[in-house]
Amino acid sequence: MIQVKELKKVYSGVIVVNIPQLEIRKGESVGLVGNNGAGKTTLFRMMLDLIRPEAGEVLSNNEPVAGHEHWKNYTASYLDEGFLIDYLTPEEYFYFIGGLHQQTRAHVDDFLAGYGDFFNGEILKRGKYIRDLSKGNQTKVGIASCMLQNPELLMLDEPFANIDPTTQFRLKNIIKDANRKGVTTLVSSHDLNHVTDVCDRILLMEKGKIIKDIATNSSTLAELEAYFAIGNSIEPPASAELNIDPEENH
Incomplete structure (x- = not known):
């Protein structure tokens, strides 16, 4: 490959x-x-x-x-937080990535529901921009966005x-x-x-x-x-x- x-x-x-x-x-x-x-x-x-x-x-x-x-x-990749759009919330970012791959918001929501344990309640519905997340939580967002792309x-x-x-x-x-x-x-x-x-x-x-x-x-x-x-x-x-x-x- x-x-x-x-x-x-x-x-x-x-x-x-x-x-x-x-x-x-x-x-x-x-x-x-x-x-x-x-x-x-x-x-x-x-x-x-x-x-x-x-x-x-x-x-x-x-x-x-x-x-x-x-x-x-x-191809999906995450090398560092520079791959993220840090002025978006995680939800906005996931919807953006999903949209690039012709995925509906409902599809993205279904995908994210399966990552509840991985996010450990620290990513979604927290009212934070990506730039305000810890480095570890930014990594979680980056990895999940990769997997969202299939x-x-x-x-x-x-x-x-x-x-x-x-x-x-x-x-x-x-x-x-x-x-x-x-x-x-x-x-x-x-x-x-x-x-x-x-x-x-x-x-x-x-x-x-x-x-x-x-x-x-x-x-x-x-x-x-x-x-x-x-x-x-x-x-x-x-x-x-x-x-x-x-x-x-x-």
Whole structure:
């Protein structure tokens, strides 16, 4: 579903993303992990055509995302609160997003009724603008608005940050349920436990490169914890850099 080819992004003379080849197949659940500055959010933003690379391209269903529009019809993403319209109430925002996808207010209301536990009584009918919500509640609004769109591709950057443990548990169920229904999910997170729980494939980024491409199994969490515990900074060999083949990991 997603293909990355010879992708490079440079800031102030420093290469912050350098991915020769990457493929994410339809229906996969993929986690992206790495320390701050590894290039995770920059990669996501290039996948969403929010920033342009110096070289290379990202294809979604064989269509370049840069300069094209069709992929937006089946893609939903939440990277940060900048994706929200903060001068609206949550209800107004949900109705706006629903309207963009030809959904009636009644349809949106029915959808929101199913998110009562996820919202935990803190989002709807509170008389607040989105800008006045906590960071965690803004995240809830962003994630729910993604699911409202019935996406084929779901991209979430640090969705577990700023939300309480109960909501984290409910969010994991939302992501798993979406993936079971065939939604391709990409989740970036610093929380190794959560990301290994919801994703069947983990991409480890270091200095803009994908240095490990791991099929999730019972030892994956321990492997990642060991990697970060000793502060590894591994430069991958050329063969690993140029031949990231997901077929070898399944």
